[in-house]
Amino acid sequence: MTEELPAVSRNLVGTGCPMNLVYAKVELAKLASGQILEIILDDGAPVANVAQSVQKEGHALLKREQRTDGSWSVLIRKG
Amino acid sequence: MIDFTTEQLQRYSRQIILKEVGVEGQEKLARARILIAGAGGLGSPAALYLAAAGVGHLTVVDADVVDLSNLQRQIMHQTDDLDRPKVESAAEILRAVNPEVRIEAVRERLCAANISGIISGHDFVIDGTDNFPAKFLINDACVLAGLPLSHGGVLRFGGQTMTVLPRRSACYRCIFRNPPPPEAVSSCSEAGILGAVAGMLGTIQAAEAIKHIVGSGTLLTDTLLQFDALSMDFRKIPISRQEDCPVCGTHPVITELQDIDWPTCPTGCAT
Numbered sequence: 001m002t003e004e005l006p007a008v009s010r011n012l013v014g015t016g017c018p019m020n021l022v023y024a025k026v027e028l029a030k031l032a033s034g035q036i037l038e039i040i041l042d043d044g045a046p047v048a049n050v051a052q053s054v055q056k057e058g059h060a061l062l063k064r065e066q067r068t069d070g071s072w073s074v075l076i077r078k079g
Numbered sequence: 080m081i082d083f084t085t086e087q088l089q090r091y092s093r094q095i096i097l098k099e100v101g102v103e104g105q106e107k108l109a110r111a112r113i114l115i116a117g118a119g120g121l122g123s124p125a126a127l128y129l130a131a132a133g134v135g136h137l138t139v140v141d142a143d144v145v146d147l148s149n150l151q152r153q154i155m156h157q158t159d160d161l162d163r164p165k166v167e168s169a170a171e172i173l174r175a176v177n178p179e180v181r182i183e184a185v186r187e188r189l190c191a192a193n194i195s196g197i198i199s200g201h202d203f204v205i206d207g208t209d210n211f212p213a214k215f216l217i218n219d220a221c222v223l224a225g226l227p228l229s230h231g232g233v234l235r236f237g238g239q240t241m242t243v244l245p246r247r248s249a250c251y252r253c254i255f256r257n258p259p260p261p262e263a264v265s266s267c268s269e270a271g272i273l274g275a276v277a278g279m280l281g282t283i284q285a286a287e288a289i290k291h292i293v294g295s296g297t298l299l300t301d302t303l304l305q306f307d308a309l310s311m312d313f314r315k316i317p318i319s320r321q322e323d324c325p326v327c328g329t330h331p332v333i334t335e336l337q338d339i340d341w342p343t344c345p346t347g348c349a350t
Contacts, residue, residue, distance in 0.1 A: 019088070019089065022088050022089075022096060025096070025101055025102050026083070028102075029102040053096070057098045
């Protein structure tokens with residue numbers, strides 16, 4: 001079991017749809033296949049939509065964890 | 080990798096979020112150089128969409144000035160542009176749509192002597208010309224230069240288009256050997272065109288160019304797409320490279336470019 005440490009973390013709290021997905025894709029584009037990106041997303045539509053969209057693009061959703069302030073930490077492994 | 084600004088990411092966000100485009104595709108578009116032959120009914124929508132999409136460099140070639148009868152379909156030009164060179168009004172509106180795009184305005188009529196130099200250095204050519212000699216010349220020049228091209232033609236309510244990857248898919252001459260004799264072509268008075276039909280075809284050509292640049296989807300290669308907007312029927316006709324094609328066949332007879340003499344319409348029934 002490899003340790004799931006993100007190579008990059010980007011806080012997208014306050015960034016609405018679809019720009020949060022755009023920024024997530026920008027960060028993913030900079031990574032090599034297999035590297036992990038952490039994004040912090042607002043609760044509700046952002047976490048639901050972005051998590052679903054990156055999976056449809058061939059990336060793996062490793063973890064979704066709600067933080068104490070209600071936002072979500074999402075770990076994505078680049079496909 | 081291009082470091083897009085926040086404004087650029089916002090401007091192109093609706094296509095960056097497409098899986099088939101993405102950040103990588105947007106970069107390819109920003110680095111692309113596309114030539115649009117003809118700033119008319121096909122070239123207008125094609126150029127406007129390509130500029131809006133963030134294609135890095137657009138070359139627009141046209142020798143004509145804006146005529147009142149052009150405005151019904153040539154949507155790059157406006158009433159205030161009458162008598163201005165089309166490439167000038169085109170460059171102005173394209174820069175206004177997207178100041179990031181480099182626009183090169185070439186006020187020339189493409190001919191055998193100048194076409195190779197003008198198309199050189201581009202990644203894709205959109206044929207939006209309005210006459211058969213120009214269409215054959217552009218096809219031949221692109222095949223000889225190995226330059227991908229979108230052929231397009233419209234008349235009345237109909238349109239047809241095909242995308243050519245030289246020596247990999249059928250070219251215009253594989254299907255249509257030579258320009259039809261002038262008497263077989265509709266006279267200018269019969270050659271009406273609905274502006275929206277030119278728009279439909281020009282936008283198909285822009286979509287083909289973008290797909291080719293970003294490397295997504297299936298191009299209209301080895302396929303002639305024809306539509307009739309009156310019935311709104313679309314059909315795809317499979318075509319294939321011809322061994323005896325005079326320009327891309329096994330023993331080509333066209334190895335250098337030649338102008339074709341052909342009477343032009345004096346009243347300017349341009350697409």
